[in-house]
Amino acid sequence: MMAALRHFFSGLTGRLLMSAVLLSIAALISGSTVLSFVFRTYVVSDVDTRLELFLDTMVGISEISPDGVIRFTRPLSDQRFSTPYSGLYWQISEQGQEAFRSRSLWDFELASQPEHRSFSIKYMEVEGPDGQSLRMAERDIILPEGERIFHYHVAMDTAEINAAIQQFNLWLMGALSVTMLVVTAALVLQVRYGLKPLRRIGENLSRIRAGKESRIEGSWPHDLQPLAAEINALMEQNEQLVNRARTHVGNLAHAVKTPLSIIQNDVEGQNGERLVRIRKQTRLIREHVDHHLKRARIAGGGSGAGLPIHERLSKLVRAIEVMTSDRGIMFSLDCDESLRFDGEKEDFDEVLGNLIDNAGKWAESRVSVTAERIIEPNQRSMMKICVEDDGTGVPESELDTLFERGKRLDELVPGTGLGLAIVRDIVEMYGGQAVLETSEYGGLAAILRLPAKDA
Amino acid sequence: MRVLIVEDDKTLAGQIEKSLLEAGYAVDVAYDGEDGHFLGDTEPYDAVVLDLGLPSMDGQTVLKQWRTNDRKMPVLVLTARDTWTDKVEGLDAGADDYLTKPFIVEELLARLRALIRRAAGQTTPKLECGPVMLDTRNGRVSVGGTPIKLTAQEFKLLSYLMHHEGKVISRTELTEHIYDQDFDRDSNTIEVFVNRIRKKLNADIVHTIRGLGYRLEWIEQA
Numbered sequence: 001m002m003a004a005l006r007h008f009f010s011g012l013t014g015r016l017l018m019s020a021v022l023l024s025i026a027a028l029i030s031g032s033t034v035l036s037f038v039f040r041t042y043v044v045s046d047v048d049t050r051l052e053l054f055l056d057t058m059v060g061i062s063e064i065s066p067d068g069v070i071r072f073t074r075p076l077s078d079q080r081f082s083t084p085y086s087g088l089y090w091q092i093s094e095q096g097q098e099a100f101r102s103r104s105l106w107d108f109e110l111a112s113q114p115e116h117r118s119f120s121i122k123y124m125e126v127e128g129p130d131g132q133s134l135r136m137a138e139r140d141i142i143l144p145e146g147e148r149i150f151h152y153h154v155a156m157d158t159a160e161i162n163a164a165i166q167q168f169n170l171w172l173m174g175a176l177s178v179t180m181l182v183v184t185a186a187l188v189l190q191v192r193y194g195l196k197p198l199r200r201i202g203e204n205l206s207r208i209r210a211g212k213e214s215r216i217e218g219s220w221p222h223d224l225q226p227l228a229a230e231i232n233a234l235m236e237q238n239e240q241l242v243n244r245a246r247t248h249v250g251n252l253a254h255a256v257k258t259p260l261s262i263i264q265n266d267v268e269g270q271n272g273e274r275l276v277r278i279r280k281q282t283r284l285i286r287e288h289v290d291h292h293l294k295r296a297r298i299a300g301g302g303s304g305a306g307l308p309i310h311e312r313l314s315k316l317v318r319a320i321e322v323m324t325s326d327r328g329i330m331f332s333l334d335c336d337e338s339l340r341f342d343g344e345k346e347d348f349d350e351v352l353g354n355l356i357d358n359a360g361k362w363a364e365s366r367v368s369v370t371a372e373r374i375i376e377p378n379q380r381s382m383m384k385i386c387v388e389d390d391g392t393g394v395p396e397s398e399l400d401t402l403f404e405r406g407k408r409l410d411e412l413v414p415g416t417g418l419g420l421a422i423v424r425d426i427v428e429m430y431g432g433q434a435v436l437e438t439s440e441y442g443g444l445a446a447i448l449r450l451p452a453k454d455a
Numbered sequence: 456m457r458v459l460i461v462e463d464d465k466t467l468a469g470q471i472e473k474s475l476l477e478a479g480y481a482v483d484v485a486y487d488g489e490d491g492h493f494l495g496d497t498e499p500y501d502a503v504v505l506d507l508g509l510p511s512m513d514g515q516t517v518l519k520q521w522r523t524n525d526r527k528m529p530v531l532v533l534t535a536r537d538t539w540t541d542k543v544e545g546l547d548a549g550a551d552d553y554l555t556k557p558f559i560v561e562e563l564l565a566r567l568r569a570l571i572r573r574a575a576g577q578t579t580p581k582l583e584c585g586p587v588m589l590d591t592r593n594g595r596v597s598v599g600g601t602p603i604k605l606t607a608q609e610f611k612l613l614s615y616l617m618h619h620e621g622k623v624i625s626r627t628e629l630t631e632h633i634y635d636q637d638f639d640r641d642s643n644t645i646e647v648f649v650n651r652i653r654k655k656l657n658a659d660i661v662h663t664i665r666g667l668g669y670r671l672e673w674i675e676q677a
Contacts, residue, residue: 253535254535254536254556255535257555257557258464258535258556260557261470261556261557261558262466262470264558265467265474265560268559268560268561290537294538297538315543315547316539316543318547319542319543319546322551322552323553326573326578345540346538346540349538349539349543350538350539350540352539353543
């Protein structure tokens with residue numbers, strides 16, 4: 001689980017999502033802090049305004065009675081001033097006198113420091129009755145009736161404010177959480193949509209590896225175009241390297257062959273321990289050269305348009321017919337003109353050339369080559385090619401061993417014995433199959449399954 | 456039988472030439488494509504051994520031009536390029552057989568013999584005319600089962616006539632096919648050779664056709 005998560009977040013999608021989500025969380029947290037602060041400021045200033053209003057009213061209705069006691073000409077309209085511990089309080093203090101208080105304060109007295117004179121309004125937080133914490137406005141007032149200074153207080157319980165702020169924060173969190181979810185979902189979509197061309201390049205690459213295409217083609221977003229171009233250039237370079245390596249191997253092998261012919265001819269038919277050894281070693285060199293040269297040539301890839309096999313088979317049959325013409329063997333070819341091999345011409349020629357040539361060497365009087373498409377539902381398009389002769393054939397028990405490297409049934413028939421091994425290697429490289437059976441004509445039947453190109 | 460070798464590697468060309476001479480062929484050698492092409496185009500050869508990788512003009516082109524000019528002698532292509540695609544191309548260009556390097560000269564000789572026989576319309580390696588038999592595989596000649604010793608020139612002459620049994624062969628044609636190009640030709644020597652062969656075979660198969668040349672034929676004596 002952890003490993004899977006780590007894997008996801010180390011990927012491109014994970015990284016993009018992770019960074020975007022973290023950034024948006026940070027933005028939302030700072031945004032909500034600011035919003036919450038602004039709301040609190042607004043609520044507090046609203047309370048302050050109301051407190052100032054009460055204070056002004058109190059001053060407006062204050063008078064000093066003839067017996068020198070401060071009193072109101074009429075009661076304050078808000079009922080909460082008369083309900084004990086209601087959360088709304090007033091108090092008028094005078095230095096040296098008992099404070100004149102609202103009924104709501106009951107037996108509590110607001111902390112007052114009348115000695116600190118302030119004729120402008122001041123706000124503060126103080127402790128109230130019943131453990132309440134209060135927002136209080138206070139101001140010193142000199143009433144017109146005399147030279148006495150009264151200290152006016154109006155206080156309100158902040159529980160109400162805090163409740164409002166809490167409510168607000170709750171809503172805010174809710175709204176922000178929803179926003180987060182929506183934004184994350186949008187990000188996922190965005191990342192998927194944004195990375196889609198990358199995925200397409202990936203799919204394209206795997207098609208190229210499967211040999212279905214040779215280059216990344218089509219139009220790409222302008223910022224991916226350089227990547228596509230670079231990949232194409234890299235593939236071209238790679239192809240050139242492979243071709244160069246192949247050419248070098250080929251050149252080396254071909255250059256070696258003429259001197260090898262000369263050595264072989266010089267020591268041929270002569271006796272003596274050393275000459276026999278030289279002969280054996282030159283034959284080994286020759287076999288190695290042939291083996292590696294042939295394998296280096298295998299292309300093993302699909303070809304764009306497919307190879308029309310009727311033409312190739314006719315040419316091969318005609319060529320082998322010419323080479324065996326003194327033996328008067330009948331070659332027959334039965335192949336659909338539209339059949340195409342999904343691969344390289346050189347590989348096809350190598351496989352069928354070897355098989356038909358073998359059949360020609362062993363045949364008594366006839367060689368038959370047939371090719372047909374195999375219909376298999378939901379499968380890759382395949383074809384079956386059958387090369388048969390009417391020679392002496394091979395015992396069933398030895399059929400399987402024929403594909404082994406260097407295996408030759410009869411050392412007298414010319415050939416290096418690599419033919420069938422290379423046939424199998426090439427066929428397998430294309431994901432096909434090569435099977436040997438006994439032909440209905442009595443000789444050997446080589447049956448191939450090779451990938452076909454859809455018409 | 457006169458054979459042209461076109462091969463740029465002088466050592467290999469020398470080996471082939473030596474073996475062909477020993478086997479009783481008249482041999483010309485060219486070391487590049489242009490020379491080879493010229494010789495093949497102007498001289499009458501019974502077979503050509505042609506390497507495909509040649510300087511100045513590649514073997515494929517040489518072969519195609521010969522075939523375009525209606526030169527029909529059998530051509531054995533010699534090459535290090537041994538893919539089937541190469542073989543198909545070579546045979547498409549008009550080759551009659553294909554031998555890949557490295558090869559042993561004995562195999563080349565066998566293929567060449569088969570090519571020459573095929574071109575002359577013969578199907579077996581043993582050519583027979585009456586009691587006279589010539590085995591192309593080992594160059595032995597016998598009359599009624601008794602081996603006969605022939606000189607190289609006598610063998611070449613008889614071999615050419617045996618390959619073209621029943622046809623009238625002019626002296627010029629014989630000269631052209633039993634001597635290489637450097638030989639100082641004198642058609643009178645042909646007559647000398649023919650007489651010697653007649654004597655050695657002791658069988659009346661070489662007939663003189665006055666004014667035309669010779670014909671090899673066995674006529675049953677009643």
